[in-house]
Amino acid sequence: MDPSKATPGRIRMAPENTLTPEEASQARKARRSFMAKALAMGAGASAAGAARAAGASAASSAPGAGDGDPAILNLPLHTRSLGQPVAARGYGVPSVWEKNLQRRESPGLTRVSAASVSFAPLQGLFGIITPNGLHFERHHQGWYDIDPSVHRLMVMGMVKAPRVFTMDDLMRLPAVSRIHFIECGANTGMEWGNVAVPTVQYTHGMLSCCEYTGVRLSTLLDMVGADTKKGRYLLAEGADGASMTRTISMDAALDDVMVAWAMNGEMLRPENGYPLRLVVPGVQGVSWVKYLRRIEVGDQPFYTKDEVVHYIDLMPDGTHRQFTSVQEVKSVITTPSGGQVLLDKGYYNVTGLAWSGRGRIKRVDVSFDGGRNWRTARLEGAVLSKALTRFNVDWVWDGSPAILQSRAIDETGQVQPKINQLRAVRGTRSIYHNNAIQSWKVSETGEVFNVQAF
Amino acid sequence: MSKRSDRPMRAVIASALLALMPFAFTGANAQPASAGAAAKPWADVGRPATPAEIKAWDIDVRADFKGLPPGSASVDKGQEVWEEKCVTCHGIFGESTEVFTPIVGGTTKEDVKTGRVANLTRPDYPQRTTMMKVSQLSTLWDYINRAMPWNAPKSLTVDEVYAVTAYILHLADVIPADFVLSDKNMAEVQQRLPNRNGKVVYNEMWKVSGKPDVQGTDCMKNCATDMNIRSALPEYARASHGNLAEQNRVVGPFRGADTTRPPAADPAKLAAAATTAAAVTQVQVSKGTALKPPLEIAKDSACLACHSVDRKLVGPAFKDVADKYKGDDKAAALLTQKVREGGQGNWGTVPMPANPQVTDEDLAALVKWILAGAH
Numbered sequence: 001m002d003p004s005k006a007t008p009g010r011i012r013m014a015p016e017n018t019l020t021p022e023e024a025s026q027a028r029k030a031r032r033s034f035m036a037k038a039l040a041m042g043a044g045a046s047a048a049g050a051a052r053a054a055g056a057s058a059a060s061s062a063p064g065a066g067d068g069d070p071a072i073l074n075l076p077l078h079t080r081s082l083g084q085p086v087a088a089r090g091y092g093v094p095s096v097w098e099k100n101l102q103r104r105e106s107p108g109l110t111r112v113s114a115a116s117v118s119f120a121p122l123q124g125l126f127g128i129i130t131p132n133g134l135h136f137e138r139h140h141q142g143w144y145d146i147d148p149s150v151h152r153l154m155v156m157g158m159v160k161a162p163r164v165f166t167m168d169d170l171m172r173l174p175a176v177s178r179i180h181f182i183e184c185g186a187n188t189g190m191e192w193g194n195v196a197v198p199t200v201q202y203t204h205g206m207l208s209c210c211e212y213t214g215v216r217l218s219t220l221l222d223m224v225g226a227d228t229k230k231g232r233y234l235l236a237e238g239a240d241g242a243s244m245t246r247t248i249s250m251d252a253a254l255d256d257v258m259v260a261w262a263m264n265g266e267m268l269r270p271e272n273g274y275p276l277r278l279v280v281p282g283v284q285g286v287s288w289v290k291y292l293r294r295i296e297v298g299d300q301p302f303y304t305k306d307e308v309v310h311y312i313d314l315m316p317d318g319t320h321r322q323f324t325s326v327q328e329v330k331s332v333i334t335t336p337s338g339g340q341v342l343l344d345k346g347y348y349n350v351t352g353l354a355w356s357g358r359g360r361i362k363r364v365d366v367s368f369d370g371g372r373n374w375r376t377a378r379l380e381g382a383v384l385s386k387a388l389t390r391f392n393v394d395w396v397w398d399g400s401p402a403i404l405q406s407r408a409i410d411e412t413g414q415v416q417p418k419i420n421q422l423r424a425v426r427g428t429r430s431i432y433h434n435n436a437i438q439s440w441k442v443s444e445t446g447e448v449f450n451v452q453a454f
Numbered sequence: 455m456s457k458r459s460d461r462p463m464r465a466v467i468a469s470a471l472l473a474l475m476p477f478a479f480t481g482a483n484a485q486p487a488s489a490g491a492a493a494k495p496w497a498d499v500g501r502p503a504t505p506a507e508i509k510a511w512d513i514d515v516r517a518d519f520k521g522l523p524p525g526s527a528s529v530d531k532g533q534e535v536w537e538e539k540c541v542t543c544h545g546i547f548g549e550s551t552e553v554f555t556p557i558v559g560g561t562t563k564e565d566v567k568t569g570r571v572a573n574l575t576r577p578d579y580p581q582r583t584t585m586m587k588v589s590q591l592s593t594l595w596d597y598i599n600r601a602m603p604w605n606a607p608k609s610l611t612v613d614e615v616y617a618v619t620a621y622i623l624h625l626a627d628v629i630p631a632d633f634v635l636s637d638k639n640m641a642e643v644q645q646r647l648p649n650r651n652g653k654v655v656y657n658e659m660w661k662v663s664g665k666p667d668v669q670g671t672d673c674m675k676n677c678a679t680d681m682n683i684r685s686a687l688p689e690y691a692r693a694s695h696g697n698l699a700e701q702n703r704v705v706g707p708f709r710g711a712d713t714t715r716p717p718a719a720d721p722a723k724l725a726a727a728a729t730t731a732a733a734v735t736q737v738q739v740s741k742g743t744a745l746k747p748p749l750e751i752a753k754d755s756a757c758l759a760c761h762s763v764d765r766k767l768v769g770p771a772f773k774d775v776a777d778k779y780k781g782d783d784k785a786a787a788l789l790t791q792k793v794r795e796g797g798q799g800n801w802g803t804v805p806m807p808a809n810p811q812v813t814d815e816d817l818a819a820l821v822k823w824i825l826a827g828a829h
Binding site for chain 2: 082102107121141163166194197252255293307315320323325326339340341342343357358359370371414415424429443449453454
């Protein structure tokens with residue numbers, strides 16, 4: 001097919017239910033011939049029921065041999081009957097047709113589901129904001145739906161006057177709203193040694209981005225008279241069974257850390273820390289303590305379990321790096337991505353996400369030949385510090401195999417590395433902070449595979 | 455509100471606010487030390503924490519053992535607690551059942567001397583246990599105290615926490631069988647931890663302003679790459695994460711690959727997975743509909759725009775319909791036809807519209823439910 005004649009977003013009839021492979025091949029090769037049309041329509045008529053069952057999504061929009069597209073010519077039920085009333089759903093839910101997009105566990109990754117992770121379906125998301133119901137999950141000892149009227153936050157330690165806040169109190173304070181990404185330190189951790197999982201949901205799905213609303217931690221520290229000179233560290237502690245703890249740097253606390261109660265315009269979801277969580281922009285998700293109950297100011301790091309036994313990066317010499325917190329510059333093409341099938345040759349809007357824990361994204365380049373040549377992508381919409389940035393780039397697929405990669409550069413000048421560049425310094429057993437360039441191989445059948453190529 | 459009345463109203467609000475906040479003008483002069491109070495009128499939100507409250511929550515134990523409560527327990531006592539409360543998940547010797555990762559194993563007496571776990575340098579070593587990694591004894595104590603047992607965190611007494619810690623340390627050959635662990639000797643035992651010297655505080659990734667240790671290359675043309683595929687999923691792992699056709703949207707430029715089948719070898723089969731994906735979804739959708747509670751069907755089929763269960767709206771209440779046809783064995787067929795094709799005259803002059811959108815299964819369930827009283 002001539003790529004210049006391709007129509008963006010066109011849905012191509014998938015013939016395998018109605019034609020034999022030979023017939024399909026023949027129809028494809030000579031689709032403009034009368035013969036092929038007659039063949040397709042004839043077979044299609046005999047399978048009309050099946051086509052209806054398969055839904056409009058799989059139907060051809062081509063006029064075929066008749067007067068036009070049946071989806072246009074035969075008015076559908078929704079055009080001929082009464083729709084649903086307002087407030088049929090007091091809290092709206094996605095279309096029934098979107099059921100395939102779910103957060104999912106990676107089979108075999110963790111041993112118990114109460115201390116596990118579910119991945120966001122990046123392959124189907126748009127823009128930079130993650131819908132609350134698809135935000136990735138990470139729980140250390142199960143999640144709770146805590147009664148907000150009994151939730152308390154205590155700020156104590158090296159402070160003049162330790163203080164207790166109810167949710168009523170906190171939500172009276174001067175609020176700020178900020179858009180930031182949250183990424184688990186172990187995101188892409190399964191791929192340090194080799195390809196391990198098939199799709200972007202599992203390679204990069206411990207990543208989300210929300211507009212958070214809350215009070216700046218610096219406001220609270222000011223209210224209690226924190227000793228910010230000697231107290232260079234803070235402990236953040238959750239109210240869950242694990243009483244999750246992490247050390248936060250005072251520099252970050254005085255800069256952009258928030259104590260947040262809202263995400264994307266509504267209160268936090270229980271899975272994400274309702275009613276209160278810490279937001280530590282640019283820092284790995286484990287530090288964004290959920291169900292936040294206590295902040296302690298101290299003059300030393302607290303050496304919590306997730307700074308001593310987990311979230312430590314094993315180096316080739318057998319030492320572990322400790323307190324690795326910042327999520328460095330990274331990007332990934334989300335469509336097309338592993339496990340997807342391109343429906344046809346021709347034009348594609350290749351799109352993906354870029355982010356850096358050190359600031360704004362400056363530039364994203366995309367390669368279609370395994371990193372030999374690169375083209376700079378368009379940064380779409382808002383380009384915010386420590387937030388996801390959406391990029392788009394045009395591509396006309398000619399049907400031959402291709403390897404797609406994206407490479408981000410942040411405002412500090414750091415360039416996203418290739419996996420071999422990372423391995424040369426950090427080995428293959430680090431688990432955490434894999435920000436390597438991701439490669440997707442598009443095969444000549446249109447199916448996309450997760451591969452490593454450098 | 456019109457523009458004309460806008461200004462006076464603002465003035466009224468402003469003067470009202472001023473009247474309510476006299477401290478905003480006097481505070482700064484009266485108390486120079488808290489000059490910020492005037493600019494921060496929220497300063498009194500919240501209340502002081504009481505000493506008892508701080509004690510109840512301030513449970514963390516730092517690396518220098520600040521926060522460690524006094525107490526002690528023997529290794530023997532530890533075994534007792536272990537076998538009662540820990541063994542189900544962690545195994546008799548901390549080697550783990552299949553549920554949790556092992557706590558003990560992979561360390562040697564030599565490691566206890568050097569403070570470096572030799573096995574961590576071996577790329578082929580299969581697993582990293584807690585005792586191979588832990589560099590701070592305070593952390594072990596703190597975590598058991600705050601989070602264990604798994605299903606009943608914070609139920610151990612202080613001495614039981616010492617006991618369990620002692621038992622783990624003994625299993626890892628850090629302390630002898632007759633040892634009594636206490637707040638007095640924790641610092642000494644710290645000096646015997648196998649991996650106590652195995653950590654590097656890495657400031658470059660602690661500070662936002664840190665310097666990266668790995669830098670990519672921003673080459674644009676003819677860049678170095680061998681174009682070879684170095685790693686890919688093996689064929690047998692194709693369906694390891696389920697059918698990817700069911701994990702992608704049913705419209706758009708892509709579908710999910712049908713991983714219940716091998717990848718198409720023939721380019722002519724481009725997009726072969728697409729219809730399958732849509733069909734799979736559709737099957738799931740219709741299955742879900744059939745299992746829906748009748749009230750949900752009524753809601754989704756727009757019946758509730760005109761009917762309710764127990765009140766007359768535009769059309770009759772479902773309960774009234776049930777009463778009218780009580781004992782009539784032809785009612786189901788009649789009602790099915792009425793819903794499907796519409797009708798007029800039985801309940802007044804407002805016509806009932808046809809409802810071709812309701813599936814046969816849903817309609818049958820709906821009619822049965824209504825005639826049974828719509829409970």
